[in-house]
Amino acid sequence: MDVYVFYGIFLTEASMNTPRQPEFEPGRAYRTRDLRLWSANPTRLARRLVNEGKLHEAAHGLYYAPRPTRFGPAPPSDEELLRAFLGGEPFLVTGPPYWNALG
Numbered sequence: 253m254d255v256y257v258f259y260g261i262f263l264t265e266a267s268m269n270t271p272r273q274p275e276f277e278p279g280r281a282y283r284t285r286d287l288r289l290w291s292a293n294p295t296r297l298a299r300r301l302v303n304e305g306k307l308h309e310a311a312h313g314l315y316y317a318p319r320p321t322r323f324g325p326a327p328p329s330d331e332e333l334l335r336a337f338l339g340g341e342p343f344l345v346t347g348p349p350y351w352n353a354l355g
Contacts (some may be wrong), residue, residue, distance in 0.1 A: 262345065264282065268278070273290075274287070274289070274297075274301075275289040276306060276307065276317035277317060278317050278318065278319045278320060279316075279317065279318075279319040279326075279328045279329070279339075280317055280327060280328060280332060280336075281310065281314060281315070281316040281328050281332050281335065281336035282307070282312060282314075282315045282316065282336060283313060283315075283316070283336055283339070284298055284313045284314075284315070286336075287315075298315055299340075301315070302315065303331050308318075308325070310327070311337075312335060314333070314337055316328045316333070316336075330345065331345065
C-alpha cells in the first residue's frame with residue numbers, strides 16, 4: 253500500500269481514488285446551498301452533477317434528482333419544488349386548478 257504526504261495529511265491510494273459522492277433522493281429538489289455538504293464550491297459541483305445526469309436544473313440555483321419511471325425520468329412534485337425554493341418555510345398552494353380539483 254502506497255502512502256502519500258500531502259501538506260501534512262497522510263493519504264492512501266484508496267482515499268485518493270474515491271471522491272466523496274453525494275447520494276440524492278429521487279424526486280427531491282435541492283438548492284445550491286444544500287450542496288455545501290459535499291463541496292466547498294457548490295455551484296461547480298451542481299454543474300458537474302447536471303453534466304453527469306445525476307441532477308437536473310429546474311431554475312437558477314434550484315436542482316432536482318429525477319424520479320425514474322417507465323416513461324423516463326420525471327420531475328418532483330410542485331410541492332417539493334416549492335419546499336426547496338422557499339427553504340422549508342410553510343406555504344399554501346392555491347389557484348383555479350386546485351379549486352377545480354375540489355369539485
